[in-house]
Amino acid sequence: MAVLLLVILACMPAGVLLAAMLARARSQAAGAGSAGSVALPREVIRRTGGWRWAGIAAGLVAGTVAAGSGALGRGLLLAAPVFGLCVVGGVVVGEMSIRPPGGRTRTAAVEVRRVRDYVPRGLATAVIAEATLLVAVLSVTTATGAADDLGRGGRIVMLQCSQALQTAAGPWPGSFYSGPLAAIVVAGLTAAGFALRVVVRRPRAGADPAVVAADDALRRRAGRAITSACGVLLGLPLAGVCLLTSTALLRLSCAPAWLTVASWVILALVPAAVVVIGWCAVLLLSPARGSSRLLLGP
Numbered sequence: 001m002a003v004l005l006l007v008i009l010a011c012m013p014a015g016v017l018l019a020a021m022l023a024r025a026r027s028q029a030a031g032a033g034s035a036g037s038v039a040l041p042r043e044v045i046r047r048t049g050g051w052r053w054a055g056i057a058a059g060l061v062a063g064t065v066a067a068g069s070g071a072l073g074r075g076l077l078l079a080a081p082v083f084g085l086c087v088v089g090g091v092v093v094g095e096m097s098i099r100p101p102g103g104r105t106r107t108a109a110v111e112v113r114r115v116r117d118y119v120p121r122g123l124a125t126a127v128i129a130e131a132t133l134l135v136a137v138l139s140v141t142t143a144t145g146a147a148d149d150l151g152r153g154g155r156i157v158m159l160q161c162s163q164a165l166q167t168a169a170g171p172w173p174g175s176f177y178s179g180p181l182a183a184i185v186v187a188g189l190t191a192a193g194f195a196l197r198v199v200v201r202r203p204r205a206g207a208d209p210a211v212v213a214a215d216d217a218l219r220r221r222a223g224r225a226i227t228s229a230c231g232v233l234l235g236l237p238l239a240g241v242c243l244l245t246s247t248a249l250l251r252l253s254c255a256p257a258w259l260t261v262a263s264w265v266i267l268a269l270v271p272a273a274v275v276v277i278g279w280c281a282v283l284l285l286s287p288a289r290g291s292s293r294l295l296l297g298p
Contacts, residue, residue: 055090084233145174
């Protein structure tokens, strides 16, 4: 089992690199194929980029503190979502600090804007899949967790092999771990949802086509950044919970065949989560092309 964990950890950088290459290639292809484009101002890129890096730096500090403060490995498990929460906070503050571009036209049009109009469909699908899997795994592990020898609920999983034999394994992501983890994830998603609502509902600066195009570009950029931050927030704990769950199940000495198969399926979710994390990290950290003013393509 130790060799298996080392192999998985060694493959994680490769997964992130693959996701980075795919995301960059897709971005370049989309940029080359667009007939009209809006270049974002340097000030927008600089300000939002600064807040993103501030969130990452704060996340590294907070994650390190969390890793060293929790008992029985709880701090180590919560370090990743704490880091993700700080990343979401940096992105949210940065995107909400941007104001729509101004113009000489000061009229307003009646229109209906929805969050889904400014969120990348593929990325949103991946993030929703992460959320669904995390809820499903945590629901099962919380329901099946048992108390350890000191009465701490949800720290181990037990299996009745026979009337006279019972086996247990841990650490298990039951209520002892899932409660604080869920609170952190819900806080981050709530902040992200509020930020998306503010970004989409803010009024336009005018009805001129150039102003509308520039304003839509800012909204789409904010939607992509906030969604990517949610991908990091969900992907990190998903990978950790799946790794803990699968390794605990594989240590059960009398596990039936179906449970062993389920353990390997859950373990396969770890590299998948790493790829999504890499994809989101590229979208958050890759420099965007900008200029000192807003330009419209032909």
